[in-house]
Each structure stands twice: as C-alpha cells, then as structure tokens.
Amino acid sequence: MGFVCRIPGLLVSALCVVSTAAAFEWAPRRIDGRDYVTTGQVLQFYGLSKDLETASTGQAAMEISFRPDTREVVIHGLKHVLAFPVLERDGKLWVSRLDLSRTIEPALRPGFVAGIERPRTVVLDAGHGGHDKGAVGPYQYEKNFALDVTRRVRDELRRAGVDVFLTRNSDTFIELPVRAEMAARKKDAIFVSLHFNAAPNSAAQGFEIYSVTPRGAPSSQADELLARDMVQEFGNAYELQSSVLANAIYHAMHGRLRMMDRGIKRARFAVLRLAKMPAVLVEGGFLSNPVDARRIASPKWRTQYANAVAEGILAYFALADSKQRPPLVADYRAGERVQVAATPAPEPPDPAVLLRDLPDDKPPPGTPESH
Secondary structure (H helix, E strand, O other), X not given: OOEEEEXXXXXXXXXXXXXXXXXXXXXXXXXXXXXXXXXXXXXXXXXXEOOHHHHOOOOOOEEEEEOOOOOEEEEOOEEEEOOOOOEEEOOEEEEEHHHHHHHHHHHHOHHHOOOOOOOOEEEEEEOOEOOEOOOEOOOOEHHHHHHHHHHHHHHHHHHOXXXXXXXXXXXXXXXXXXXXXXXXXXXXXXXXXXXXXXOOOOOOOOEXXXXXXXXXXXXXXXXXXXXXXXXXXXXXXXXXXXXXXXXXHHHHHHHHOOOOEXXXXXXXXXXXXXXXXXXXXXXXXXXXXXXXXXXXXXXXXXXXXXXXXXXXXXXXXHHHHHOOXXXXXXXXXXXXXXXXXXXXXXXXXXXXXHHHHOXXXXXXXXXXXXX
C-alpha cells in the first residue's frame, strides 16, 4: 500500500511506493551539534512518486506530514512526537538523523527492524495498586480501572493461546523496579504497562503510548537535552522493537476506538528504562476529563479497549511470525461508517454496577487529582 507524503509550507506531496533505491547516499548537515537530513532526502530514500493520481486505489491513503518548527510528525495517520524539532533552513525542512532512524524508520518499515521474535510470554502490568491509588476520577481510582482492563486484556490474549503473566492480580503495591525484575524472569517476553491519565486541565483527553527514550534524546515531555539523557538504559537495547510494539498497539487502539490522538511518545519511566525486553506504557484516557471518564467507567467500553490492546499485541506476534506489517488505523477502520462526531460517550454506569465490576474502593467526591 502506498501513502501520501505532505510537507506543509513547502507544498510537496507524493505517493510513497516504499521501494528503496539499491544505493542511496545521504547528505547530512550538522545543525546545532547534531546531524540532520532534508525531508526531501527522506522522501527519496523511501522511493516516492510525484504521481498523485495513483494515490486513489480504493483504500485510504496514508500520510507522513512534517510540521516545521515542531516535534510532531504524522505517520500513517497518527501523531509521533520527535526528539528534536523539524527545522526550516534555506527553504528546506530538516529532520534529525536520530528521529529518522529511531522513529520514522520503524514506523514505516517495521518488517526491517531486526530482533523482532515471537514472544513466549506477554507480561501485563496494571499501574499503581495498594496505597498508590494513581489518578483520581469521579468514579474510581486509576489503580482499579488499570487492574480491570489488564485482566480483560489477559483473558483476550489467553483465548488466542498466548501465555500471559500479570505483575499484580490484586490491589497490591509493587515497587516499579520490582515490576521490571518480575518481567525479566520471563524468557522471550514483551512488557505492556496499562494506565489511565489525569491533568489539572480537565479539557485534556485522549490516548497516548510511550516507549523508552533513545540515548542522546530528550523525553517527549522535556524541552531540552540534559546530561541525564546521555545514560544508556537497559531498555535502550530494545528501543526499536519497543517502538514497533507501540505502533502496533496504538494503531489498534485508534482503529477500534475513537479518541483524541495524543501521540506515540518517549519517556524514561522506570518500567521502560529498566525493562530487559520490548516494553511500552499505555495511557488509556483521562479520568480528569468528563467525556473520557464516562467512557472508562463503562464496562462495555473497557472490554472494547482491552480487546484493541490485545489485538495490537497479536499484530506484533504476526509481524514476528511472518514479517506481516501490523494493520494500520485505516485498515481497522476500513468499511466503518460511524464518524468521530457520531460516537457518543457511554452514559455513566449505575453505582451498583461499579461495585460489582471493580474493587469496592471508590475515591471521595471532588476535583480529580493528577497522578
């Protein structure tokens, strides 16, 4: 399948055929102490055609969009947060070589990433637990929703014949390094940590997913590079595979459920930097946002969400087995008639349903707090 590449500001569009030339010579330029290449070189490397007529194939076109002076790039319809901003110099756009190799390449060609093997075990990590309640919403604590969704993902994976290990299966507090140690005892595993979000601004909403930040890059929430960012973590040995896993899960999430796209991001969370396997951390919406909170409080929605996460994990398995590209958001939505605006949030469930469905540990009423 081809995809349309648009570069705002330069009026460049092309259909990406993804047939890399046998020999390609990059012409990097040193800017602000690091190597950059032009977006034109990126398009050329991936074998782009200017023939936009061929973009109409009966299937949704995929886009890669570079935005000048931002850290955002849209690949296959979903947002990725880059390590460094896309720069505009001499009438051209420039993207860092690190972002090309660590973000763009694994997103465009996951089958080319070495070291993707079929996992023997999926380690599922329900965020928080015990005295660590996590985010506070109007219906339940984050720790309860995280455990509930983790169990639903486990059940769906087990139905597919996958061996699953849970770092916690009760309302128990486990130190973050211990979670990574528990996962490391499993051979040939992948690690998926499940959370929900909160923010002081109740308008914040949507999905986001994290894999480990590459060495030499700032995390997505940071504005500048620090000495701490130069440390090589355990997780960096698996950062490309983790990026592919994040893409596979995130496309399934957005393909099956309509939520705001907050992006595929990078962080040095303990469970990611200490992981000795491909690892991601998923944020499944904001308990501090009224619309997201109503969705998350619905058992039906949590089942759909858990199934989407499981589907993304199984797409990673398929890639390991046959180098089959994981489905993209457009593949999941193919033939779907419901538009974003036509998808109402579920009504809040009856409190009695909550008590049956989740641990009897409800937060006090009041303004949700950030975790």
